Every structure is written in structure tokens, then in C-alpha cells.
Amino acid sequence: MSETLDLLQDLVVSEINHVEVVQQVLQVVADRKMFYYDKLLPLLFNLRGKPLTLKNHFPMRSLFARVLPEQVTYKTGRQISKSASNATHSVIMGAATPYYNILHVTPLFEMIRKFSANYVAPLIEESALREMFVSPRCNKSVLQRSLRNGSNLFFTFAFNDCIRVRGNTANAIKYDEYQNLDASFEPIINQTVAASGAGIDFSDEAALSEANAPCIMRFGTPLTFENGLEQAWETSSQAEWAIQCEKCRKINIPTLREDLEKMLGPRERIEKVTPQTPGIVCAKCGHYLYTRNGRWKHAFPERRQSHVGYHIPQCIMPFHCESDQGWTTLQQYRFNRNKASVAEFYNEICGESYDHGAKLISVTDIRHVAVLPPREDFETHLDVIRSGRYVDWGMGIDWGGGGINGISKTAFAFAGLRGDGVIEVFSGFRSQTPNNFNLEANRARDIAYSYKCRFIAMDFHGPGNRLRWDKLLETGVPKSMTMPISYTRVGNGAVSRLVPEDRKERIPAHHQLNKARSFLTISQLIRSGRIRFFQYDYKNKEFPGLLNDFTSLAEDRVKLKQAGEIYTIIHVPAIGPDDFADAVNYVICGLFTRVGRWPDTGSIMTIADLTPEQQAAIDPKYRDENLDWFLKDD
Numbered sequence: 001m002s003e004t005l006d007l008l009q010d011l012v013v014s015e016i017n018h019v020e021v022v023q024q025v026l027q028v029v030a031d032r033k034m035f036y037y038d039k040l041l042p043l044l045f046n047l048r049g050k051p052l053t054l055k056n057h058f059p060m061r062s063l064f065a066r067v068l069p070e071q072v073t074y075k076t077g078r079q080i081s082k083s084a085s086n087a088t089h090s091v092i093m094g095a096a097t098p099y100y101n102i103l104h105v106t107p108l109f110e111m112i113r114k115f116s117a118n119y120v121a122p123l124i125e126e127s128a129l130r131e132m133f134v135s136p137r138c139n140k141s142v143l144q145r146s147l148r149n150g151s152n153l154f155f156t157f158a159f160n161d162c163i164r165v166r167g168n169t170a171n172a173i174k175y176d177e178y179q180n181l182d183a184s185f186e187p188i189i190n191q192t193v194a195a196s197g198a199g200i201d202f203s204d205e206a207a208l209s210e211a212n213a214p215c216i217m218r219f220g221t222p223l224t225f226e227n228g229l230e231q232a233w234e235t236s237s238q239a240e241w242a243i244q245c246e247k248c249r250k251i252n253i254p255t256l257r258e259d260l261e262k263m264l265g266p267r268e269r270i271e272k273v274t275p276q277t278p279g280i281v282c283a284k285c286g287h288y289l290y291t292r293n294g295r296w297k298h299a300f301p302e303r304r305q306s307h308v309g310y311h312i313p314q315c316i317m318p319f320h321c322e323s324d325q326g327w328t329t330l331q332q333y334r335f336n337r338n339k340a341s342v343a344e345f346y347n348e349i350c351g352e353s354y355d356h357g358a359k360l361i362s363v364t365d366i367r368h369v370a371v372l373p374p375r376e377d378f379e380t381h382l383d384v385i386r387s388g389r390y391v392d393w394g395m396g397i398d399w400g401g402g403g404i405n406g407i408s409k410t411a412f413a414f415a416g417l418r419g420d421g422v423i424e425v426f427s428g429f430r431s432q433t434p435n436n437f438n439l440e441a442n443r444a445r446d447i448a449y450s451y452k453c454r455f456i457a458m459d460f461h462g463p464g465n466r467l468r469w470d471k472l473l474e475t476g477v478p479k480s481m482t483m484p485i486s487y488t489r490v491g492n493g494a495v496s497r498l499v500p501e502d503r504k505e506r507i508p509a510h511h512q513l514n515k516a517r518s519f520l521t522i523s524q525l526i527r528s529g530r531i532r533f534f535q536y537d538y539k540n541k542e543f544p545g546l547l548n549d550f551t552s553l554a555e556d557r558v559k560l561k562q563a564g565e566i567y568t569i570i571h572v573p574a575i576g577p578d579d580f581a582d583a584v585n586y587v588i589c590g591l592f593t594r595v596g597r598w599p600d601t602g603s604i605m606t607i608a609d610l611t612p613e614q615q616a617a618i619d620p621k622y623r624d625e626n627l628d629w630f631l632k633d634d
């Protein structure tokens, strides 16, 4: 291939507009002869008088791959050259493939007008492909650009409805500013993708099918976890730009859940930011990181063939991390010096979704520690227990049925504590019958006995769950084996504490578990590999498995008028249920309580506890049924 390239480059030196050269270059693209054809771009395009290259835009190279999968999602910060790259890709694809129609969709007319007029038009006017577009018969309006080879670039918008989109047929659809699009329009708009291109006569059938494979591409800057862009990202291969440190060899992953915050380095720089001394640094040793050495690392490599997803934060782009001015602007956003909100920093600079706070535990965190056999391997679990691997083991239950968002399910988790302090969550399941209290109590007893569990830790929050506890005792489970646990967000700083029996109120002795502190402890133990799980069990949106529950937890920082900033953990229902995460929290609370101590997690202790009033102010669901419960405390 490089021979062809050399040949082309030789040819092109003097005569960039030579029609034959252009035809040869386009044929290389059409024949899918190169894995990436970004190297051909300078032969075809000029931008502001200079040949267009991806030298400083290399993360966008993924767009110029030989074959793209059915779906492509770019979740990016602002100003990462996405519109320019997107426009370039459309023009070259249209020019290289006869009768190839690309439909560009944005939420607003003004957005699509800008894209067509400010990106696509100058690209064509200054390119060697100009001749292919400029023909008296060709349409060159803002909303359509036709090529001589029968291809078309369509531009449209869908805000309150998608009526005007439906008339088109396309081989590919590209959504820009996808985060602002009404997600319910997408299935309708996607119907315009025609799987076959009638009337095309290619001798190479493979090339034909590849060239005309329908493709849905999304570009956007994230907003919240509920947003359609995040939902699309969740089902993608989730690639991050991994950069290895030249000094300590650590592979830095620029996402907030991993290394991004530390990679942004100190607030004040001593050295000027240059390509040799870039802004980004190693999260582990602080040495300079060279983004040009990075490569894509997919969290779900098996999805690359169907839906590839790329996350592009600003800091990996050279014009941000290698430029003193670019880096200063980025740090101003970070430290709120230009009145940017935290959300703006997350969304527009980091290219990350943001609700109130960041995700507590990422998919990557969980997958790193999902190293045990599958949760269904009952015989293996029994062998492990019999072998004496655990000094203590038990079961955690989060009872379903009474959630404020309708009916939730009951989740069961099983975990053992090893002699070296590592906790293994070896099994779990979710019950489908949360309203049949007797059936669930019997099932809980049976499986606890079959695993020879030493204890059963369970949700004891509110009257409904107290009834569940009674039902379990009725099945013959001894009271001494049960450990009722009630969540609290207020308290005296301890992760967990024992509340003695209240005979007057007829509330038995139980443990109070501080939800924010316990989940923070668990997230630290997961990230340090001291809590491990059964095999990762996410299949798809319909069968999300159990471990995915952890990714629905987010940190929440709320500013109150008088109390300053407070910290808590919230559940983001759009991502999925959290009942299994709660069941795990209960069984781990049981293990730590029985062994007599919680692990020392110093940083957690610096978080101020909430007063009941603060709690009620930020979390209305606790105001309804549980505030009385809190107010009894302390």
C-alpha cells in the first residue's frame, strides 16, 4: 500500500488538481485498499491554503477506517475538530462511491446551516474534488450538494418533528449535536437508510456490499446520564485514548472514572506548555504524557464489529495539551475562573456525562475485578466454600416491591471473606416475584442453607422491610443468623453502628449503615482489587445482568445556602436498577461488622455527614417515609 501512496504523492507534488491523480486517489478509497485512508487527505483537500492532514487531529483518524461498523458514536468535548473531520469524511465518501447518499441531521436549522456553509462548502471549494461538485446540473444549495457521480450530501434538521427527514433515502446517516436531538426520532429517521444501492455496477461484490453497508453515525457533546448520547455510548465498544507513560509504563486512561483528573496535572504550571512539555501528565508518576503515543483501548472489544464508540476529551488533542494558550483555557474551565459550571467542565472539556456528580464505579472498574467463575456455577461455589477459602461468608438481600419508582425486584448477593482480607462476591440473583413475601422468604432460606451461609444481612429500612424480616424468621431461620440493616445518611461519622432495641417502639436491635460512606468504601475496595466479583454478566439492555447495577450509582455534590457543600450518593435510574449493589453493600457490611472492623479508608472520613434537614432538602424520597426514622437517630 505504501508504494501506491508514494506513487500518488510523487504525482501530486506539482499538480494537486490533476484529474487523473484525483481519480486514482478516490479509487484507492473506493476499493477499500487501505486500512485507514487519512494519509490521502492532503492529496485532496486544502484548508486555509494548506493541505489538510490529521497530524494534529489523530484521534479522528478512526473515522477514516476502511470499513465502519453499522453504528459509530463519538462522545466528545467541544473544539476537538469533530465537525471538520465529519465534513471531510462525507465529502470523500461521496466522491469515492457512486450513488452514495449521506444524510446529515442536526436538531436545529441553524446548526445544519452552519455545518453545510462553514465546513462542507469551504472544503469543497478548496479541494481537488471541486470539479466533481461544480457542474451546472449539480445542486449546491445549503441543504443539498450533488456530485457528478450521482452521490448526494443532504442536510436537514429535526427539532419538533422529523417530517422533513422522512422523504430522503440514504446510505448513511450522520447525526451532529446528537445530545440535543429528541431520541425518539432516531428510529424513524434511521428508516431512511437504504440497505442496497440500486443501479450500482461494481465488479467486486465485496466492495459493493461494504461500500453500501448502512451506517448510523452519531457525534455529540454529552449532557446527563439520561441523555440519548450516553445511552448510545453505553451500548458501544467504549474506546478510550490510552497513553502509556514513558517513565513508569503506566497506561493512562483519560476518563474521569480512571485517570483523567490526575492527568490534568497541577493547577499552576511552572514550565510553559509545549509539545515537548505538554499539559497532560502521568496519573501515577507525574511525568509528561505524549498524546501522540496513544492508541484506542476498547472496553468492549467484541462490540467493535457492530457499534464502535470513541470518547474524545479536549486534553488529548494537541491544540489543547501542547499549546500554552489552549492549556490555560482548559485549566480556567477546570477551576471555574471563567464562571463555567462543574457540569460545563465535565461535558464540554472532559466530554463526559454529568448529572450532579460523576459515576461512582465505572464499567471498567467492575470488569477489572470480575475475575471469579460465573455466578451460576453453584457446584464450583460449594467446592470453594468446602475448601475453607473463606473465614466467613453470608448472604445479602435487598427486598423489592416498595420503591418510589414503582415495583423493584429483590436482589440476593453472596460473598466470602478470605484470610487475606479480600472479599469475593461469588454469586447473586434477582427474584422476579417481589410481592410474594412467603415465597421469597422460603427461597432466601433455602439458598442460604444450601450455601451454608453463616449469616443473612438484609434491608430493614421502613415498615415493609420489617415485615419481610418477620416472614424470614417464620420460615425457621434463627434470629441470631439475621442481621437487619437500615440505611442512613446522617450520623456520627461511623460507616456502620449498632442501634439497640427500642422496646417502646418495638424496633429490634439493628445496624445503621451510612449509605454514602459504605459505597465509597466499596468503590475504593473495588478499584484496589480487594473486592472481586463473579464473571461480568452484562449481555445487552434487556439482559443487563447484576454487576451493571454498580454503574448506576453517582456521586452527588449539592451546595446548600447555609451548610456549604454536601456529598452523597444517588441512583441514576436511567442506567439501570441498583438493588444488587445494595444487596452487596449489605453482605459486605455483615462481613466487616462480624470481623469487628471496617477497612481504614482515610479520605472517606473527611466527608461531613448530613443533618436530617440537609438530607430531606436534597433527597425528597427520604422526606416522605423515612425522615421520621432519621430524626429518631442521635
Ligand SMILES: [Zn+2]
Residues within 6 Å of the ligand: 245, 246, 247, 248, 249, 250, 282, 283, 284, 285, 286, 287
Ligand atoms: Zn508515569
